[in-house]
Amino acid sequence: MNILIIAPTEREFRNISAAIDAATSPRHRYIPVCSGIGKAAAAAAVTHAIATSESPIDAVAIVGFAAGSLGYQQGEIVFPSVAQYHDCNVPEGFIPELTNPRALHGGSKGVTVFTGDSFVDAEMVRNIKARFGVEHAIFDMEITAIAIAVKLCYSLPVVAMKMISDVPEAGHTEQSYDEFADSHSDFSAFITALNQMW
Secondary structure, three states: OEEEEEEOOHHHHHHHHHHHHHOOOOOOEEEEEEOOOOHHHHHHHHHHHHHHOOOOOOEEEEEEEEEEOOOOOOOOEEOEEEEEEOOOOOOOOOOHHHHOOEEOOOOEEEEEEEEOOOOOOHHHHHHHHHHHOOOOOEEEOOHHHHHHHHHHHOOOOEEEEEEEEEOHHHOOOHHHHHHHHHHOOOOHHHHHHHHHHO
16 A cells, blocks of 8 residues: 655654654555645645555545543554644534544544634643543644645545644643653554554
8 A cells, every 4th residue: 555644743743754764564655644734734735645646546644643632641642533723713503514524444433623723722622621521631733634635635644643742630730741752763563553454
């Protein structure tokens, strides 16, 4: 399989590229792309990468860091099964193509990733959990946009794999995220998981 790997930040891109280079006898061909941060950049990057790939892409994987709610630990790798925007402020059912949850391939049942164009703090996390009626969730800035773009344009499976970098409800801040990301560059677990998934 040819698997397009989307890494939002340059730091995440370096980490996953190093893991691909170090992999021994990988089962698939991995094509890493740095998408940039946020919904618009990620959706544009993934559609462009698939359209211009020299070989047909069979699946898309999104890797990197993400915030987690209480119950998650820094360094834990989470595989969400559902992606949904948390910053889409429209009446329920009014624009379903924006508000409906998106299924992700190979995720842990009941784990949602909420996407929005902002870093989440403790108050935001609590509000999102209350609004959507969930106890546990992770939070990023790209996954839902990528899932929508890939579904609309290509109908390929999308898998998301995120390493928990910070838990805002536990007092972590953007500085906590930065310190964790600087000290955790080993992304080999993502390649191992992808080798086992297909």
